[in-house]
Amino acid sequence: MLARVSTAPTFKRLPRAVREQQMLDAAVKVFSRRGFHAASMDEIAEDAGISKPMVYAYLGTKEELFIAALHREGTRMMEAIAAVVGDNLPPDEQLWRGLRAFFGFVGAHRDGWAVLYRQARAEQRFAGELAEMRSRIIEVVAGMLGRAVEARSAHVDRREVREIDLEVMAYALVGASESLADWLADHPQADPEKTATRMMNVAWLGAAQLLAGDTWHPTDP
């Protein structure tokens, strides 16, 4: 271990925010490679090119670092979705874009999903953080569905779609997407875009039309 000192990188002066992102990049990489339990703060510090005391000083214990990493990845995912889902688009286009961004994100970060998300789910101590992220996503989806209903009710005969219906629909959509994301993470050969299309078919058309061989297609080429 002592030998390492001489080869340690010189720590450049960088703004705190940049340093933190470097640490989180390193944390995501190491947690994904080793899993929460086997990951060491030494490896994370080394990968970030930052001293271990500095990692502790900036982001706290390994547990706090994991939560920070999970939180950042979750935020990135939601930002990737929010960036493409425009409020003014028709609801099927919004759902399609949201699903494509979601599965695209998972497909591009298969290791991160498999380890970060599954570890978070499989550790009681991270249950709170994960439940909170999930609630936020469900709220966003329910809101999107609500606006879709509003928009439609302007020109179709409005039958009652209650708030609880939207909430339940959002739970179902998010649960289905999580389940398929797990499937995608386990199938390195599977195409994220195609997975999004399949999910879109189930969510938008429903099993009835799908079993009859009908499918939904995006309007863009």
Add this chain to the structure above:
Amino acid sequence: MLARVSTAPTFKRLPRAVREQQMLDAAVKVFSRRGFHAASMDEIAEDAGISKPMVYAYLGTKEELFIAALHREGTRMMEAIAAVVGDNLPPDEQLWRGLRAFFGFVGAHRDGWAVLYRQARAEQRFAGELAEMRSRIIEVVAGMLGRAVEARSAHVDRREVREIDLEVMAYALVGASESLADWLADHPQADPEKTATRMMNVAWLGAAQLLAGDTWHPTDP
């Protein structure tokens, strides 16, 4: 503790299978009440009216007992579903009956679901058992969907519905149902039958029809 000996129930001679079911009943009750970590083998043995060494002899460690309890509840749930889903019924009726049985089961065992299933999900050591149960359910659902396609293709113009489409659809349906079961477990006032209808609407009709105010209704009264 010594005082208990005199009030301990006399252990009647019962067939092994009956004893095991008593132990599992007690295990489900105690795990649901206390959670895996806080549950004690003493309490389980006492609740089952069986000596602690006998519980160990029959079903092993607390971890093995938890897996046995999880396995039995999972099997009961699948049996409850299989009992009502007839192969000769139309696919929407099969799906509806399956969902009603599933949410009925969860609704009747809210505590058990909340603790047994969530604990199993939140403990790395039970991940294997849970993943296996999940795979079995997904296989059953994919099989049901496959038969529905076969039946339909006899009298509609058959468009290609591939095995992977059925697998993906099954993943989505199971994930959506799990997510809604969690919702149901957290909402003691929510009606399981109504939850099944809502899930049926999403799964069978899809969001498009649902957002327009269309709903699916069972044919039975």
